[in-house]
């Protein structure tokens with residue numbers, strides 16, 4: 001009997017746990033040396049820093065800014081997961097017929113199996129507190145095996161998903 005061979009020994013639950021721990025480490029200041037000077041994140045471009053890397057998994061901190069989507073993409077042969085530290089994200093996932101939207105707020109988690117195609121972007125926070133509404137949107141992402149490539153997609157005139165290009169990259173979520 002044929003059986004699918006998983007590309008990694010880690011499960012989505014393992015990746016979710018790693019992003020949760022990574023988020024806690026960022027909040028505890030354990031990665032302060034990797035943050036931009038003064039802890040001030042760029043406001044015009046997405047920013048990222050690799051928190052950890054080994055043969056099995058990459059862990060990234062990403063800062064998101066308005067109006068900079070990732071474009072529809074997959075993660076090639078890698079599983080993925082994320083935990084939102086602060087702010088909010090919008091995800092538009094291809095579900096085979098169209099784009100399904102979900103909002104991910106601080107504390108929310110998501111995992112991405114193989115074949116997951118999505119577009120991710122900063123979302124305005126819904127909090128009425130201006131002190132937290134103006135803060136950056138930060139998320140920690142894990143990929144296993146570590147990212148090596150991504151493909152990009154568009155939705156064609158007939159409503160089908162069409163791959164437009166594939167790139168070799170070890171950077172997360174659309175070449176932050």
Ligand SMILES: [Fe+2]
Pocket residue numbers: 073074075118120173174
């Ligand atoms: Fe992604």
